[in-house]
Amino acid sequence: MRSWPVPEVPTLPGRGPRVLLHDTSSGGLVPVGPESGTATLYVCGITPYDATHLGHANTYVAFDLLGRAWRDAGLQVRYVQNVTDVDDPLLERAEATGVDWRDLALSQIELFRGDMTALSVVPPQEYLGVVEAVDLVSAAVRDLLAAGAAYRVAGVDGGPDGDVYFPVDSDVAFGTVGGYDLETMLELSAERGGDPRRPGKRNALDPLLWRVERPGEPAWDGGVLGRGRPGWHIECTAIALQHLGMPIDVQGGGSDLVFPHHEMGAAHAHLLRPESRPFARAYAHSGMVALDGEKMSKSKGNLVLVSKLVAAGVPAAVVRLAIVAHHWRAEWEWTDEVLAEAQARYARWNSAVSAASGPAAEELLATVRARLADDLDAPGAVAAVDAWVEAATAEPGDDAEAPDLVRRTVSALLGVVLP
């Protein structure tokens, strides 16, 4: 699948330090990416029916900051992202609105591309829909079956026999990504697409690998699995193993993906490639964005869409600046004040970098690099730019190169393009 255009990323003098990132699994900061060579990143993509709300934007901007910090440290970045372009919520929305699920997916993916382009997010090298990866995914399910790490379940309520499930007990590391207790895992499984009450499973937590065909649902030939479609978690595992290998440096996503999605995805990978454990060296999770006191989500219907803000005349760079003014792991709320503050800051920054000269900015570049290398502390970087802008406003300074260096620093590392 086509991704979106690569934004211009200005070059900067020198190099950034090695990046430390908070890893959900260990609960602490870990160095991510190799010291030299290629860093690998897999970030879970959207289910294309509600693109792109600020919660999504927060996630993809967070991992874009990581990619930018890695490149600035001299690494190559290999980045893969999927699109869950066939799944229950998408099919339900299509059914409810009378739109063909393929048309709904295509239109939302197109919106997402436009939003990522506007937000200056560097695109993944591989951007794959499940529909185009279905052979890859069904092969992974067959491999698990052959390895004894999958089983078939009898049909219930007149449904067909043969849905394939993954026994979570087969992975000794199961539970170590999120570190949740059993009760929490059961709750989250029920809330987030699992089916803990389905009869016939060995363990209530066991996730679906392959859903055999139902009348009226899209289905593909799965060989010995029969016609059907893939479960959600195995889709990401199969795509990541094919396009990144294992272990990957960072598996990323929103914090609502810790369980079950990333826990299950890792468990699948551990059984598919036991010799290459773990699936990821670090599991990184961005915070949720709220509106009116509640997490922004499709089920609550309280979505602020990037495309709507931009259509209303808000520059996308201002939206990005509003996002990076919050720590990537923070839970924060989108309000009129957040937007107004970003607009005012953007105007102040623009004015300072448009001056003929300013105070020396080499130290600012070093500070922005240091802040970002410390668990992507973009708010710390923003504060450092604020301080330079304040100094420049108070006392113009005589460094004629400084305003342009600040402009390039902000654009290259924070992804905020100043005109």
Ligand code: ZN
């Ligand atoms: Zn995923």
